[in-house]
Amino acid sequence: MDVINGVTLKNMLLVAARNLEQQKDTVNALNVFPVPDGDTGTNMSLTLNAAVKELDRASDAEIGSLTKFLARGSLMGARGNSGVILSQFFRGFADGLAEVKAEATGEDLARAFVSASQTTYRAVMKPVEGTMLTVARVASEAAEEAAEEGKDAAGVIRAALLGAQQALADTPNLLPVLKEAGVVDAGGQGLLCIFEGFWAGLTTAPEELEVLLAEQLEVSTKPVEAVQIQGEVLVNKYCTEFIILGEGIDTEKVRTELESQGDSVIVVGDEHVTKVHIHTAYPGQILQYCGELGNLTEIAIDNMMLQNQEFASHKENHRLDYSANVDNVVGFPQAAVQSNEATEVGVVAVVAGEGLAEIFRSLGVDYVVTGGQTMNPSTEDLVTAVNSVNAKSVIILPNNKNVIFAAQQVKELVEKEVGVVPTRSAPQGISAMMYFVQDDPLEDNVAAMESSLSEVKTGEITYAVRSTVAGDLQIEERDIIGLAEGKIAVVGSNPNDVACDLLDSMVDEDSTVISVYYGEDQEAEQAELLGEALNEKYPDCEVEVYAGGQPLYYYIVSVE
Amino acid sequence: MGKIHVVTDSGSDLSMEVRQRLAINVVPLTVQFGSDIYKDGEEISVSEFYAKLKAESEMPSTCQPSPADFVAMYEAIAQPGDTIISVHLSSKMSGTYQSAVLASTMLDSDIQVKVVDSKSASMGLGLVAATAAQGVQAGKDLDEILADVQQAVDQLQVYFVVDTLEYLKKNGRIGLASALVGTMLNIKPILTLVDGEVAPFEKIRGKAKALKRVRELVNQFKEKFPDKSVRAALSHAVSPDEAAQIQEALAKILPVDGEVLMGEIGPTIGVHTGPGVVALFLYAV
Structure with a gap:
């Protein structure tokens, strides 16, 4: 095939989305850590699905316009770090094809792949080789070479696919953590799925494609998340x-x-x-x-x-409780009355678990976006949250390393001034909220909150989803593992024992507070037992136990 | 030229020893448990008060002295031609100042009363009253003393840690710190006074960390005013060990002859803050 037209490109993208959707669990399983929150595949798939959905709005006749919609869709639908990088890939891809009308040549496609690769590199502050960046780059180099050799459109895409395969196989050699875990890079695998889809979309006979894509209608779209509308009465309902x-x-x-x-x-x-x-x-x-x-x-x-009726009724009760308290505050009613005026700074926090969400709200967070460990919110979810907060500027607490990037994208998509405090865990988010002052300017708040991040150490207790070796530790599937600051530190068979061992490595003579947030799968009774044991073991520390309600993690603990 | 006398109220938490040494006269507020009314320091002691606070389910309340109480005090201590400096609890927190102002207009004889709003409480008020009394003992004239007092009122920095915000909230003295109420975590806020009203300073998890932070604030204060002398006071509610931690930090920054005025938080303030409070008051001269 010498050139491709809009219809073919659209087919390629649809098949790519379908292929990624089918392979997402394989991609998820490629997590460097054997923790059950691997979601690179899910994030990339949801991002691409959001992107191809936009294609319906565009005309097939013009490739430049088609890819513009693709880029916009992926930008708004981006979830997780890998999703954000993928959206940047498509943004660059669209830039490379912006001037192309009805048909794209091999040269056009090579230019688009090179532009895509460059945009992904620019999107991350410290590009790391051995990741999906490398896969994108090697694929683009192969495509460029093929175009220079005079290959046609199909030849260029085939070259890109082979380049991507080769680059993915090489990722463990470039990134030691991959080699240690015995996996290839998950994001790279996801990108390869997309290149495979391109090739399949290009080469599959039209009648087969029709059948293939008809099946794709079954693909589950983004589940409806409980949007919790905070703030005053919902006027814009x-x-x-x-x-x-x-x-x-x-x-x-x-x-x-x-x-x-x-x-x-x-x-x-x-x-x-x-x-x-x-x-x-x-x-x-x-x-x-x-x-x-x-x-x-x-x-x-x-x-x-x-x-939101159910949530609203809950909220109404909450407010009544609050005003009952306020009435007791004789003499200072003006300080307690809530105002409808926009505050200087509002806060959006990404939190998994109803208990932790309540804690964040009680600390003054205006809007809690549900998600984090299992389901990373999309950039669009965060945009909606930021726009819903009645404040002149908004701080986002991602509370997960995989959400930080998506949060940073929000800055370009809203008119409000947005600051991101790069919290990597719920305890870091809580620590940051200690320094939040609603009436102070955004930059002062962000600086104070960032300085707090080093004050708290985070530990997580979960189970291994596969057998692996981490440093000196031999881990079997279903073992209970303890991570300190995101790194596996302890292995055992019982969450309480692992929590105790993990805290042993975290508590030192300067420690004053140990907090335990137990997850939805852990019994309160067990958590209380853990709290008592810790109280006895660390008499100089205050031990606090709260219901966090987070999925997958028996405990999230923190030491400060 | 008559004598200058210093009067304050029981919200100053000045110890008996300091009152006698500096010749400071104290008008008591009253504290009420149910139908029982006690004059602070005269009819109820500090230890009796906290025992009662713990035992009784009902929240006690306080009542300011009446203007007649002040008139009685003023007329008892002063002769015609004398001057009284009457320093009181922040007018944003208590009507005591207002009572004193009214009393000052009700005196028959030729006694001049300068009523001062300390914009503070506990040993912050104590420190302002002590400043006046020390000026009197040093033989300063009225204008000098009033200038010293004004400096103390304007410059005084206050940091205090409470075990719970319950008492401040229930008694309506929580001011701008109301935003801290209802947090689910065990937060030990460091509070301050802004223009005579309670305001949040920092939110901190755990009391040990909060006290550590207050010690840091002491050192930061000295760094901010390296060439100045620091005047300081401390008060606490049944927390002598915790107050001692702060005193240790203060000792390092005060001039050799500098004194940290120490006071126990009595019923007047204790009703509003509860047990477990540690409060630091300091300013640079």
């Missing part, structure tokens, strides 16, 4: 989404206009096809305004208040 098809749509102008009529405003697209998302009290007005700009399609209006 109608989540309104639609697409405007028109001529010369000024997306900036639309966004500015809609901004005054609701919140969580997202306007993406170009002058012909624009996607609008807004939470508003008056969906009718929005439709009327946008209807004058072109034809409206795919209109969806949901009442979020009814969707």
Whole structure:
């Protein structure tokens, strides 16, 4: 095939998404640590699915426009570090094809792969070889070489695939932790799945493709997460989404206009096809305004208040409790009354577990995004959260190393000033909240909160999902393992014993507080026993036990 | 030219020894448990108070002295032609200052009363009163003494650690620290006073860490004013060992002859803060 057209490119992307979806568990299993939260495959797959979904909005006729939608979709749908890097890959890929009209040559595709590789490298602060970056780069180099040799479109894609395969096999030689764990890089594997999908999409006969892609409709899309709407009364209760098809749509102008009529405003697209998302009290007005700009399609209006009824009733009780307390505070009512005015700084925290979520809320977090260890929130989830907070600027606490990157992407996607305090665990997030002062400027808060991160040590107790060797430790599948600051430090057969051993390595003479947050699979009684044992063992420390409710981790512990 | 007298209230937590040594007169507030009313320091001691606080389920309350109580004190200590410097609890926290101001207008005889709002409490108020009394003993004139007192009021830094915010909250003295109420963790906030009102300074997990932080604040204070002399006071509620930790840090930064005024938090303040409080007051001159 000398050149590819829009339809073929779209097929390639759809097959790639399907292939990644099918392979995601294999990719998940490639976690360097044998902990049960490997989700690289899931994150990449969800990101790509979000990206290809946008393709429906674009016309097949023009490759440049098609890939622009692909890039936007992946940017908004990005989840986890690997998802964010993948979104940058597609952003670069789209840049490389921006000027291409009906057909892309081998040279065009090689240029797109090179641009994709370069964008991924630029997206990370310290590029590490032996990761999906290497896979992207080697694939692009192979594609470039093939194009220089005069290969056609198919030849270039085949070269990229072979380059990616070779690069992936080589990742353990470049990155010692992979070799030690006996795995190839998960993100690289995910990217290879995409290249494989490209090749399959290109070479599969049209009638087979039709069957293949029809099956793909079964692919599960992003599960609906419990969006917990915080803050005051939900005024903008109608989540309104639609697409405007028109001529010369000024997306900036639309966004500015809609901004005054609701919140969580997202306007993406170009002058012909624009996607609008807004939470508003008056969906009718929005439709009327946008209807004058072109034809409206795919209109969806949901009442979020009814969707969140259960949560709202819980919240209402909470508020009544609160005001009952306030009434007792005679003499200082002005200090206790909640105001509707935007505060200087608000906080969004990513938290897994209802207990930990309650703790974060009680510390002044405005909006808790559920997720972290098992399900990384997408950049879009974080954008929605940031837009929902009634504050002039917003701090995001990712509370997981795999969410930090997605959180940083939010800065470019919202109008509010956003600061990210790179918390890698819930205890770090809690520690950071100790330094949060609502009325201080964003940068002061971020600086104070960042300085707190070294004050707390985090330990996690979970189980091994496969047998492996970590340093001197031989680990069997289902063993209980203890991680100190993310590194496996202790192996055992019982969560309480492992927690005790792990804390032994974490507590020193300067320690004053030991906190234990027990997970949803651990009994409160066991946690209390652990607390008593720790109290006895460390008489100089205050030991505190809380229900964290986090999945997969029997305990999250911290020492400060 | 008449004499200058110093009057304060029982919210100053000055010990008997200091009151006598510096000739400071104290008007008691009253503390009420149910229907029983006690004059602070006269009808209830510090230890009796905390034992009662622990035993009784009902929250006690305090009541400011009446203007008549002040008139009685003023007329008892001063002769016509004398001047009284009357220093009191922050007017944002108590009506005591207001009572004293009213009393100052009710005197028949030729006694001049300068009523001062300390904008502080406990040994912060104690330190302001002591400053006035020390000025009197040093033979300074009224304007000099009032300038010293004003300096103490304006410059005084306050840091205190409470075991629980319950007492501040229930008695409506929590001020700007209300945001700290309801946190689920065992937070030992370091509180301060801003313009005479309780405000949060820092949130800290665990008392040991909070006290360590207060010791750090002592050292930071000296670093901030390396060439100045520091005046300091400490008070505590049934926590002598913890107060001693802070005193140790203070000893290192004070001039050789510098004294740390120590006081036990009595019923007037204790009603609002509960047991386990350690409070530091300091300023540079």
